[in-house]
Amino acid sequence: MTAIEIATATTPTATAPTSRRRGLLRQLIDSKKALAGLILLALFALLALLAPLLVPGDPSLINSTGSQAPSAAHWLGTTAKGQDVLALTLWGARSSLFVGFTVGLVATAVAIVVGLAAAYFGRVVDDALTLVTNIFLLLPGLPLLIILAAFLPPGTSTVILVLVVTGWAGSARVLRAQAKSIRGKDFVAAAVVTGERPLRIMFREILPNMASVVMTTLLGCVIFGIGAQAGLEFLGLGDSSVVSWGTNLYWASNDGALMTGAWWAFVPSGLCIALVAFAIALVNYAVDEITNPRLRNRRARRERRG
Amino acid sequence: MRLILRNLGFYLLAFWASLTLNFVLPRFMPGDPVSRMFAQTQGTMQPDQIAQLRKLFGLDNRPLWEQYVSYVKSVFTGDLGISITRFPTPVTDVISSQIGWTLLLGGVALVIAAVLGNLLGIVAAWRRGGVLDSAFPPLLIFVGSFPYFWLAMGALYLFGVSLGWFPMRHAYDVGLTPGFNGEFLSNVATHLVLPALTIVLVSIGGWMLGMRNTMIATAAEDYITMAEAKGLSPSRIMFRYAARNALLPSVTNFGMALGFVVGGALLTEVVFAYPGIGYQLLMAVQGLDYPLMQGIFLTITAAVLLANFLVDLVYVRLDPRVRVR
Numbered sequence: 001m002t003a004i005e006i007a008t009a010t011t012p013t014a015t016a017p018t019s020r021r022r023g024l025l026r027q028l029i030d031s032k033k034a035l036a037g038l039i040l041l042a043l044f045a046l047l048a049l050l051a052p053l054l055v056p057g058d059p060s061l062i063n064s065t066g067s068q069a070p071s072a073a074h075w076l077g078t079t080a081k082g083q084d085v086l087a088l089t090l091w092g093a094r095s096s097l098f099v100g101f102t103v104g105l106v107a108t109a110v111a112i113v114v115g116l117a118a119a120y121f122g123r124v125v126d127d128a129l130t131l132v133t134n135i136f137l138l139l140p141g142l143p144l145l146i147i148l149a150a151f152l153p154p155g156t157s158t159v160i161l162v163l164v165v166t167g168w169a170g171s172a173r174v175l176r177a178q179a180k181s182i183r184g185k186d187f188v189a190a191a192v193v194t195g196e197r198p199l200r201i202m203f204r205e206i207l208p209n210m211a212s213v214v215m216t217t218l219l220g221c222v223i224f225g226i227g228a229q230a231g232l233e234f235l236g237l238g239d240s241s242v243v244s245w246g247t248n249l250y251w252a253s254n255d256g257a258l259m260t261g262a263w264w265a266f267v268p269s270g271l272c273i274a275l276v277a278f279a280i281a282l283v284n285y286a287v288d289e290i291t292n293p294r295l296r297n298r299r300a301r302r303e304r305r306g
Numbered sequence: 307m308r309l310i311l312r313n314l315g316f317y318l319l320a321f322w323a324s325l326t327l328n329f330v331l332p333r334f335m336p337g338d339p340v341s342r343m344f345a346q347t348q349g350t351m352q353p354d355q356i357a358q359l360r361k362l363f364g365l366d367n368r369p370l371w372e373q374y375v376s377y378v379k380s381v382f383t384g385d386l387g388i389s390i391t392r393f394p395t396p397v398t399d400v401i402s403s404q405i406g407w408t409l410l411l412g413g414v415a416l417v418i419a420a421v422l423g424n425l426l427g428i429v430a431a432w433r434r435g436g437v438l439d440s441a442f443p444p445l446l447i448f449v450g451s452f453p454y455f456w457l458a459m460g461a462l463y464l465f466g467v468s469l470g471w472f473p474m475r476h477a478y479d480v481g482l483t484p485g486f487n488g489e490f491l492s493n494v495a496t497h498l499v500l501p502a503l504t505i506v507l508v509s510i511g512g513w514m515l516g517m518r519n520t521m522i523a524t525a526a527e528d529y530i531t532m533a534e535a536k537g538l539s540p541s542r543i544m545f546r547y548a549a550r551n552a553l554l555p556s557v558t559n560f561g562m563a564l565g566f567v568v569g570g571a572l573l574t575e576v577v578f579a580y581p582g583i584g585y586q587l588l589m590a591v592q593g594l595d596y597p598l599m600q601g602i603f604l605t606i607t608a609a610v611l612l613a614n615f616l617v618d619l620v621y622v623r624l625d626p627r628v629r630v631r
Contacts, residue, residue, distance in 0.1 A: 135320045138614060139327075142572050143587065143606045147599060150591045151331045223451075230453050231573055235588055249456065253577075258463050266463075270456035277451035285447070 024211055027290045028283065037282030044276055048093035059087035059243050067262050077264035080255035088248050089268040095244035096226055096273070099156065103163040103225030108218045110168040115175030116202040119183045130176070136169035145228060149237040159229055159238050167224050171217040178213045182206050212291040219284045223277045230273050245269040313618045317611045324607040328600045329377050333370070386604065387597035391590065397601035401583055405568075405605070407477050408575070408582035411498060412567030415505035420563065422506070423513025424556055428549045430514065431521030432540075443518070446511030454508040455573035461504050462577060472500045475579035501578045505571060509563070516559060520552040527551075554625055561617025568609040 028034040047054070062082045070077040076085035118129040145166050152158045182188060183206065191201045207214070226245075232238050233246025236254075240247050248269040252258075257265035380387075386397035430439040449457075466474040478484070478493045524530065525548055533543045572584030579585065583602050590598035 131316070131319070134316065135323050138317075138320050138607075138610060139324055140568070140606050140610050143603050146572075146587060146591060147328075147331065147603045150599060227453055231455060234453075234455055234573065235576065235591075237591065249453075249459070253459065258459060258467060261463075261467060263463055266456070266459055270453060270459070273456070274448070274452040278448050281447050281451060 024215065024287070024290065028286055031286040031290065033282045033289075034286030037279040037286070040275060040279035041283075044093060044097065044272070044279075047090055048097050051087075051090040051094060055084065055087035055090050057087070059083065059091040067257075067260060067265075069262075070264050076268050077262070079251065079265050080257065080260070080262065081251075085248075085264055085268055088243055089245070089272060091243045092245045092248050092269055093272065095156070095242050096229065096246065097276070099160055099163075099229045099244070100222050100226030100276070102160055103167060103229070104218055104222030106160070106164045107168040107221040107225070108171060108214065110164065111171035111175050111217060111221075112207065112214065114168070114172040116179050116206060118172075118176045119179030120198060120202050120206065122183075126176075129172075133169045133172045133176070136166075137173065139166075141166045141228070142231065145232055146235065146237060149232055154237070154239050156239055156242060159232060162232070163225055163228050167221055167228065171221055174217060175210065175213060178210045179206050182209050212287050215287050216284055219280045219287075223280050226273060226276060230269075245273050309622065310619065313615060317615050321608060321611055324604065325378065325381060328604055329374055332596060332600075333373075381604065386601035389590075389595055389598045389601075391593035391595040391598065397598050400586065400598060401601055401605050404581055404583045404586045407580065408568055408571060408584060410494075411501055411575070411580060411582060412505070412571045414498060415502040415509070415571070416560075416563050416567050418502070419506045419509040420513055420556070420560055423510040424517045424553070426510070427514040427517025428521055428544065428552070431518040431525065431552075432544050432548075434522070439518070443511070443515055446514060450508050450511040452508065453573075454504060455577050457507060458501065458504040458574050458577040461500050465500055473497050477581050497580075501571070501574045501580050505574055513556070513559070517552060517556055520555050521548055524548045524552040554621075557617060557621060557624060561614050561621075564610075564613035564617070567613075568606045 028038070051059075060083055063084065064074060064078045064082045066078060066080045066082040068074055068078040074084050074086065076089060078084055079088070114129050114133060118126040118133075145162055148162045148165065149158065152162065188201060188205055191205050196205070229238065229244070230246035230249065233240070233244060234249045234253070236250055238244070238246055238250075240250060246269075249266055252262070252266035252269075255262075255265070257263070384398055386401075389395050389397050389400050392400055426438065426442065430436070430442060433439055462474060465471045473479070473496060477497050478490065479497075482490055482493055484490060530543060530548055533547050538547075568583070571580075571582065572587065574580065575582045575584035576588050583605065587599060587602045589595070590602065
């Protein structure tokens with residue numbers, strides 16, 4: 001939001017079209033896609049927060065006979081061990097969302113620092129950072145993830161660390177490209193000439209002007225975080241004592257849910273991951289449409305006609 | 307030519323990085339592999355076994371740089387050590403016996419997804435606002451939101467367990483002797499359907515949307531207007547003028563995806579217990595087979611780098627602008 005306000009504030013043409021001045025967040029809420037995505041996300045966050053109230057007690061506690069189909073007593077059935085799937089799913093949201101958003105935030109922060117530094121300083125710094133970024137981009141993600149997870153002691157912090165290490169590079173490349181084009185603008189040159197400190201220029205002059213790209217990057221990193229965490233845990237490389245959507249899937253597969261036809265043991269967690277990723281993708285799509293008029297003008301025109 | 311050499315240098319550097327990572331990880335991580343294996347076997351290992359294992363890992367008392375030099379030397383002579391879970395098979399033998407399946411599964415899925423996705427993208431962009439353009443992208447984004455191993459589980463459950471249309475695991479029926487005959491090949495093909503299908507499902511959306519967006523940008527170029535003004539047929543403009551140029555980013559993506567072929571089918575291989583180095587990597591991790599793990603990681607990295615280098619070569623031929631820069 002602030003980015004566009006600052007952008008319009010610094011440009012002398014105060015008569016900018018109203019849509020540009022409304023701010024990214026306001027425009028997002030106006031977009032049906034984004035609104036649907038945001039509501040879905042809020043719902044998941046709420047369910048995760050309220051899990052201790054909705055399904056109190058230890059979710060991995062065995063409190064019933066195994067492999068029961070969904071019923072009134074167990075809305076989503078029970079696992080082969082006799083745990084309540086609904087409880088596992090709701091509690092799982094806590095760890096999955098926490099790790100996903102933490103990974104997203106940290107990876108984006110790393111990407112911002114690397115991208116801005118490369119774009120601002122240029123020359124040797126740029127060359128070196130770009131080289132490192134490209135190498136990390138090229139190293140195959142999932143295998144690297146597995147190797148790192150196999151060597152590090154298991155735990156949630158390891159999962160986060162490993163995901164950040166493997167997830168920041170793509171974003172850094174995108175942010176660097178965007179920052180580089182802003183680096184060449186006059187107002188940045190003006191700030192350099194007036195003797196502003198590099199850090200201030202990077203974070204106060206350049207960064208606010210890339211809000212939408214940062215937003216897209218952040219959302220992408222969160223999707224990556226949630227998905228990759230699930231993959232890692234599905235392989236049994238996370239902390240299998242933690243209840244999360246990934247570990248739920250790991251146990252479902254380990255307990256032979258597929259072979260015994262216990263679809264309720266693996267459907268809910270996977271569906272939740274997909275819904276969260278889809279919600280974020282919807283928001284992302286809307287950000288794209290807002291910042292890239294070319295993608296939306298056709299459709300907007302059609303809507304007006306209809 | 308200079309560009310190609312520069313790229314080659316970069317890829318060699320990247321390979322060196324993964325090589326060094328492989329060397330550094332077991333040596334600087336808390337709890338070295340041998341003591342972890344010792345813990346896992348509940349301390350039933352004899353001291354001389356431990357010493358032997360240390361030697362096997364190259365974790366001896368020599369100075370680090372000496373270990374490093376001999377490590378690099380052995381990798382370049384094709385010696386990746388001995389597998390522990392399949393003792394005493396060399397790691398290179400394990401990998402070479404498995405990689406074919408990975409290439410088959412990943413390759414088939416990649417080609418289908420890329421060809422179909424790009425075609426869909428071209429048509430969607432050409433008919434802006436049509437059914438394909440408005441209904442498909444959200445649908446594909448939704449499908450692409452699922453963890454692909456979960457889609458694999460779903461497909462396995464639906465078509466394997468419930469309907470029984472396709473086999474559920476492995477690459478061919480036990481008892482069948484591999485060979486180039488109709489029976490074996492068709493057996494392999496039926497085993498390939500489900501795993502390949504799930505990879506195609508999740509990856510096709512990316513191809514389609516990427517192509518659609520570049521096509522939209524390309525369609526706005528002046529030479530397209532020019533071609534339209536000349537009265538060329540729409541299909542000719544679509545494929546010869548627009549798609550041809552919009553395809554360039556897809557070529558780069560193809561290179562990236564070629565790397566994915568080797569490492570990316572990993573989770574699918576695990577779900578379907580499909581032989582291949584992805585499945586093998588998990589087995590290695592579970593069996594604490596560090597030499598095999600590292601060997602597979604190195605192989606995957608090398609494949610990714612090689613694929614990207616080849617794409618660079620192709621790209622220089624396809625896009626003359628690269629040569630000028």
